[in-house]
Amino acid sequence: MFRVLSILISTLFIAAIGFSLTEYKENLTSDKAIAYSRKLPERVTVNQAREELTLAKRAAHAGLGSARSQIHLASVLKRNARKEVRLEDQIILYCEALSAAGSAVKLNPLKASYLLNWADLRQILSDIECKEELTKGSVKDAVEYALKLDPRNPAVTYSAAVMLMRIGERPRALALLNATLLTETALSSSKREYVLKQITSKEDLENIIPARFPQIADWSLFIKEKRPTLFQRESFTISAMQLNALKEAVKEYELGMLPFEIHKQRLLSLLPSTASSAIRQTLDAELGRVLPTGLQESKLTKEYLLKRATLSELYIVRGVIDSDTRSETTPLSRWGADQNVEIDSFAQSVGFYLPSGQNVLLIELNSKGIPASGLSEMLRLLVSDDNQHWSTPRESYKTSLVELEDQKYLSIEYSGEYHRYWKINHTGQSRSENFGAPLQSLIKVYGRTNRKAEVPQ
C-alpha cells in the first residue's frame, strides 16, 4: 500500500515538474517572441520581419496551449500581410492569421478581445474562404458575442463599433461609440480622431457625444480645435448639449451630490469652448454664484463674472501692431492674424475693428501668463474712426486685473461712444513678455449688440 502510494506521489511529482518545465519553456519562447516584436522599429527590414515571423511561429508551436502566443502570431502575420505586394500572398498570410486568431478563441472562448481580433481579420478577408481551420463564421455574430461577454469594457465597445461601422451597421456602431465615451474619458488620440471622423451631422453629434461632464467639455474643445467648421455649423446643437450638461451639473451640485471643487472645475473646463454667447453667460453667472466671497480677490472675480454674465460677446476683427511707438498715428494691421502676442512687450499694441450696431462695455485681455506688477496701469486705450488718427476716448475707463484659477483677465471697463477702431497700447518700459496668447483668444470684447449671429465669435 505504502509502495503504491509512494509510486503515485513520485509520478505526480514528476508530472508536475514536467508540466511546469513545459509551461516555463512555452512562456519563455512566447515572451521572447513578443519582446522581439516590441523591440522592432516602425519600419522593419525584410530580415527582421522574417525573424519575427519565425519566432512567433516557434512560440505558437511550442505553446500550443497558450492563447497569447496564438494572438501574437496572428498579429505578426497580419503585419507581414500588409507589407506584401501581391494580393495572393496577402490572402495566404491573412488566412494564417485568421486561423491563429481562431485558435486563440478556441483556447480562451470567454475573452472578448480575442473574438474581436478574429472578427477583425475575418472582416478584412470579406467573403474570401480560407482552407485553414477556424476561419469560418460571421463577423457580426462574433462582435455581438464579444459584446455579450464584456459589454462595459470601452476597449471592446470601441473595437466592436469600428467593425460594425465597416460592415455598414452604422446606427449600432454610433451607439457603441457613445457607450465607449460614457465609460472612457481618456481615449488615445488615434481613437479620438476616429470618433471625430464619424461625426458628420447634428444627429451624429447627439448620438455619439454624451451631453454630460466631463465629456461635453473635453469633446467641445476637441471639435472646436480639430474641426472648427463643424463646431461653427453645429453650434446650435453643441450649445443645447452644453446647456443640458450644465443644468445637470447644477442640479447635482444643488442636491449635494457634487463637491464645490469638482463643480467649479467642470464649469471652468467648459469656458474655453462655449458654443454660444448664451452658454458663456450662463457659465459666468453660475461661477459668479458659487464662488465664495471670503477673500478680497475672489470677491473681485465674483463681481467680474457676474458683470460679464450680463454682457454679450461682440463681433470684432482683431488686429495688432508690434513696436507701436507712434501709437497716435500708426494704423492697426494684420487683421485676423493668429500670431502669439504678448501685450507686455515693448510698445505692443493690440486692437480691433468694431462693426456697427454694437456698444463696448468691457474689453478683456486674457492669458495664463503672470502679468508684471502694475501692468494694468501701463495700458492705454486709444480710439479712432479712420485707423489713422488715434486719441484717448473722451469718457474715462477703468483697468483692473482679475484672476480665475490659472487664468488672468486684464479688463478695461468703458462706457461711451461708438468708435470703429480700438487699440490697447502698452506704454510701460518693461519687456517681460509674459502676458500673452494667440491674438484671437487674447482679446475679447463684451457689450451690447443688435447683430444677428452671422459669423463665429
Add this chain to the structure above:
Amino acid sequence: MKVLCFCASVVIIFCLAIVTCVRAEEDAEIGVPPFPQDLNLERSDHPAAILIRDLSTDSLVRLAADSAASMDLILSDSFNVNSDFSIWRFRIRKGVTFHAGRELTPEDVSFSLNRCAQMKALPALSARSFFDPKTEPSDTTAWTEIALKEPLLLSERTKFVSKLSACRITPADETKLFEADWGKGDNFIGSGPYQLISFKAGTSYTLVKNSHYFDLKPSFSTIKIRAIPDPSHGLTALRLGTIVALVSNDEKVNELARKDETLLIHKCPIGSVIARRSLRFNCNNGEMDLSNLKYVG
C-alpha cells in the same frame, strides 16, 4: 604689397556688389499717380488699388499667359464645366491660407464670387460650396459650384474667365464684419504673395512678403506703393533707383523713358508701366500678373 591691395580691392568690390544686389532684391517701391485718401482697394480702378489687389489677393483662375483661350488654375486645382458653360465646378486647392492664418475654404470662394456678382463684376450667378459624399465628410467641403443664370456662348467664355480672374477671393467672415469699411485703409485681406500691413492715407501702402504663399515664393521682402504727383519726378526716382517701376500716363515722360536703354515700358491694364529693364513685370493679353514680380538676369 600691390598684389595684396589689388586683391583686397577686388574682394571689397565683390562684397559691395553682392550687398547691392541683395539689397535691391529686398525692397521695392512702385510709383503711382496720386490717389484719394479714402481709396477703396476692393472697388477702385486706380492703379494703386489694382496693384494692391494683384499683389495681395488671388483669384480662382487666371487667363493663361501663353494663350487667351485657356486658363491657369490658381486657387482651384481641378474643374469641370457643362456643355453650355452654365455650370462651372471648381475644386478648391488645399493648403492655401489667408494672410490672417486661416485656411481658404470653398465657402470663402462662394461668398467672394456672389459678392463680385452683386457688384456687377461678374454676370448674374449663384455660387455655392458642396462636398463629394464619396470622399469627404460634410464639413470638409472642397468644391465651389457656379451656376450662371444664362448659358454662355463659346465666344463669351474667355470674357467670363477674364472676369473670374478679376474677382478676388477674400475671407468671408472678415469681409462681412468690415461691411462698408472693407477695402478702406488696410482693411483688406487676401491670400496673395504679399500682405498689406500698413498705409498712410493718400500717400502710401506697404506690403510685406507672404512667406507661406502656396505658389512661387515672393522675391521682395517689402513692396511700397507710393503716390508720386509729378511723373517727371517719378522718372528721376526711377533712374536714381529709389523706385523700381512707375505707372505713368504722361506721354512726355513715357517718351523720355523710351529713349532710356535701362528702362522698359509695359502696356498694362493700369496704363503704361515704366520699369527697370531687369524687373519682370508681367502684362500679357491685357492681364497683369504680379505674383512673380522679380528681377531677372
